[in-house]
Each structure stands twice: as structure tokens, then as C-alpha cells.
Amino acid sequence: EAGVTQSPTHLIKTRGQQATLRCSPISGHTSVYWYQQALGLGLQFLLWYDEGEERNRGNFPPRFSGRQFPNYSSELNVNALELEDSALYLCASSLSGGSSYNEQFFGPGTRLTVL
Amino acid sequence: AQSVTQLDSHVSVSEGTPVLLRCNYSSSYSPSLFWYVQHPNKGLQLLLKYTSAATLVKGINGFEAEFKKSETSFHLTKPSAHMSDAAEYFCVVSDLAYGGATNKLIFGTGTLLAVQP
Numbered sequence: 001e002a003g004v005t006q007s008p009t010h011l012i013k014t015r016g017q018q019a020t021l022r023c024s025p026i027s028g029h030t031s032v033y034w035y036q037q038a039l040g041l042g043l044q045f046l047l048w049y050d051e052g053e054e055r056n057r058g059n060f061p062p063r064f065s066g067r068q069f070p071n072y073s074s075e076l077n078v079n080a081l082e083l084e085d086s087a088l089y090l091c092a093s094s095l096s097g098g099s100s101y102n103e104q105f106f107g108p109g110t111r112l113t114v115l
Numbered sequence: 116a117q118s119v120t121q122l123d124s125h126v127s128v129s130e131g132t133p134v135l136l137r138c139n140y141s142s143s144y145s146p147s148l149f150w151y152v153q154h155p156n157k158g159l160q161l162l163l164k165y166t167s168a169a170t171l172v173k174g175i176n177g178f179e180a181e182f183k184k185s186e187t188s189f190h191l192t193k194p195s196a197h198m199s200d201a202a203e204y205f206c207v208v209s210d211l212a213y214g215g216a217t218n219k220l221i222f223g224t225g226t227l228l229a230v231q232p
Contacts, residue, residue, distance in 0.1 A: 003158075031218065033220075035220075035222075042223075042225065043205065043222035043225075045210075045219045045220060045221070048218050048219065050218075055218065056218060058219070090158065090159065092159075094218075102218070104220060105161075106151075106158040106159040106160070107158050108156075108157060108158045
């Protein structure tokens with residue numbers, strides 16, 4: 001069974017540009033989560049999508065946005081990139097949300113570098 | 116609000132000796148607690164989870180953790196370290212809000228485990 005996949009592996013952008021990161025969940029999973037792992041800040045929750053809807057959002061500015069498609073894959077968009085957006089962005093998927101007991105399976109991440 | 120504190124940022128052990136990675140939690144409700152491991156250039160992998168069943172939880176690769184409510188702790192242990200255990204370990208609590216889960220995982224700052232030959 002294929003795990004969570006993310007693309008691209010690495011992404012290099014300059015300040016002010018937009019970045020788009022993609023995630024495909026495990027087959028049968030309808031929930032997708034995005035986390036940021038920045039140096040010195042640890043792993044922080046960004047967004048949770050379930051059944052195409054945004055269910056929860058972490059403490060990030062509105063220029064971090066995303067969506068979930070009918071096939072449950074997801075896109076994370078970061079507008080007006082800033083240097084401090086440089087981080088590893090991890091996507092996770094789980095069975096339908098609403099329970100604290102659904103294991104989240106993580107992808108390998110996209111390394112975003114903002115120059 | 117829920118939170119976890121990992122008491123050691125770095126732990127170094129010799130191969131074949133016991134591993135202890137410490138984690139304390141804070142939660143207004145009965146928490147769901149997890150330990151994840153992250154090997155270099157790889158994603159996070161779930162080692163084990165506590166969800167209010169047995170207080171001693173066994174995970175993969177010989178790891179286990181004990182939930183101690185009186186001490187608000189969830190320490191990760193392994194009797195004998197292997198070189199392949201070298202990685203970063205995260206203690207995690209599932210965020211809960213009044214009325215139900217939010218599905219948001221709150222991560223500790225991580226403990227880097229080094230295993231010396």
C-alpha cells in the first residue's frame with residue numbers, strides 16, 4: 001500500500017513569490033493535515049482538511065492557505081513568501097476526522113527554501 | 116490547553132544499554148498521547164500511542180511508554196539500544212477542545228537520540 005506522497009521534494013523560491021506544495025493521502029483516508037517544521041520553532045500544526053472542507057487552522061497568517069480536492073489530495077499555498085517560511089512542510093493523512101484516535105500517517109515532506 | 120514538554124534535547128547512550136526519553140504533558144482532559152520518530156531525511160513514524168486504555172503501551176521496535184497520571188508523564192523506554200535507533204523522537208499530544216477533538220497534534224520540541232558503538 002502506498003504511503004502519503006508529497007511533491008516536490010525540494011522547492012526554492014525568492015521572497016515575495018508564491019509556493020505550491022502537493023500531497024496525496026493514503027488510499028481511503030479523507031483527512032489531510034499540514035505541519036511546518038522550521039528550525040528553532042519545532043513542528044507546528046498548519047491546517048486540517050476533511051471531506052473537502054477546512055476543519056481547523058493553526059496560528060499562521062492568511063497567506064498560508066490550501067484546499068482539498070474531490071480525490072482527497074491537497075495543496076498548500078504560501079503567498080508573499082518570507083525568509084522565515086523556509087522549513088520542512090509535512091503532510092499527514094488519516095481516516096475521517098472527528099476522533100482523537102485516528103493515527104496520522106506522515107509523508108516525507110517538502111523542503112521549502114526562501115532566498 | 117494541551118502541551119508536552121520533552122525534558123532532554125539530546126540523549127546519548129551506548130549500544131545495548133537502556134534508553135529513557137522523558138516527556139511531561141499538560142492537559143485539561145484525558146489526553147491522547149503519542150511518540151513519533153523521525154529518521155534523517157524521512158517522515159515521521161508513529162512508535163506508539165496511549166488512548167486511555169492500558170497505561171503501559173507497547174510500540175514498534177521494542178519501545179514502550181508508561182502513562183502516569185499522578186506524575187503527568189509519558190516517558191519512552193527501550194531495554195537495549197540499537198544503532199538504528201539513532202533519530203529524533205517527538206512526544207505528541209492530541210489537542211482537545213470542549214465538545215471534542217480538533218485532530219490537531221501538538222508536538223514537543225524533540226529529543227535527539229545518539230547511539231554510540
